[in-house]
Every structure is written in C-alpha cells, then in structure tokens.
Amino acid sequence: MTLYPSPLGPIAITARHGHLVSIWFDPSDVPVTRAEDQPVVDRARAQLDAYFAGERTTFDLPLAPNGTAFQSKVWAALQQIPLGRTCSYGALAKAVGQPSASRAVGAANGQNRIGIVIPCHRVISADGSLTGYAAGVERKKWLLDHEAKVITTR
Numbered sequence: 289m290t291l292y293p294s295p296l297g298p299i300a301i302t303a304r305h306g307h308l309v310s311i312w313f314d315p316s317d318v319p320v321t322r323a324e325d326q327p328v329v330d331r332a333r334a335q336l337d338a339y340f341a342g343e344r345t346t347f348d349l350p351l352a353p354n355g356t357a358f359q360s361k362v363w364a365a366l367q368q369i370p371l372g373r374t375c376s377y378g379a380l381a382k383a384v385g386q387p388s389a390s391r392a393v394g395a396a397n398g399q400n401r402i403g404i405v406i407p408c409h410r411v412i413s414a415d416g417s418l419t420g421y422a423a424g425v426e427r428k429k430w431l432l433d434h435e436a437k438v439i440t441t442r
Contacts, residue, residue: 289302308350309401335349351402351406365384373410376412410435418432
C-alpha cells in the first residue's frame with residue numbers, strides 16, 4: 289500500500305499483478321502492494337496528481353476490481369460517465385440492463401474500492417441530491433465541485 293496525500297485526505301493505493309485493486313480513503317481496508325507492482329502505483333499517483341490539478345479528465349490505468357459479475361457490470365458503466373456529468377442510480381440501473389435494480393446499483397457503488405478512477409461519486413439520486421458515497425458525502429460533493437470547475441475552465 290502507498291499513501292497518496294490528496295486534497296481530501298490520504299488515499300491508499302494498492303496493486304496486485306500489475307493492476308490497481310484499490311484507490312481508497314480507508315487505508316485499514318486495503319491489501320498490501322508488492323514491490324513489483326510499484327510501477328502501476330506510481331502511474332496512479334501521477335494520474336491522480338494531474339486529476340487534482342485539473343489537467344486530467346480520464347484515467348488510463350490497468351484495473352482489477354474485485355466483485356461479482358453484476359458489480360463488475362455496474363463498475364464498467366460508471367467508467368462511461370464523463371467527468372463533470374452525473375447519472376442517477378435508476379439511469380445507471382437501466383444502463384446495465386436492470387431498470388428495477390437501482391438499490392442493487394447503489395450497493396455495487398458502495399463496494400467499489402477503486403474510487404475516483406471508477407467514478408462512483410458521479411451517481412446521484414433521481415432528485416439531484418447527493419446521497420450514498422462510502423467515502424462520505426462531503427468528499428462526493430468536493431469531487432463533483434472539482435470536476436465542474438475543471439469543465440468550466442476548459
């Protein structure tokens with residue numbers, strides 16, 4: 289594990305077999321990174337630096353999220369939500385072919401451990417309110433505000 293000093297507090301970054309498995313705000317909840325996986329962690333740090341500086345709007349990193357087939361489908365759909373945009377839980381459920389599964393989508397979001405890169409913070413309630421972010425709604429708001437500023441300055 290490598291701790292990354294983000295504007296939102298320390299983020300633990302871990303990799304396994306050359307792929308990122310965690311970019312998360314709770315360092316006690318992540319596995320250890322072996323030395324041979326450090327290059328991908330270093331790439332993640334550099335891309336996060338550029339993201340927080342407003343210079344990067346997408347990520348190009350090898351990912352290995354650990355989840356069920358449904359969670360993987362949700363996480364893949366999350367990566368299709370562009371920076372500066374949001375999507376409701378219901379719309380995301382429709383996008384993964386299960387329109388009545390908005391609660392299951394919310395649960396899958398809560399299990400995403402590759403935060404920011406798999407942007408679960410871009411999912412909001414149907415009424416536009418910020419709900420449900422495992423790292424805290426205040427971080428979700430900060431990330432969405434940051435991305436809105438990046439879009440308006442481009």
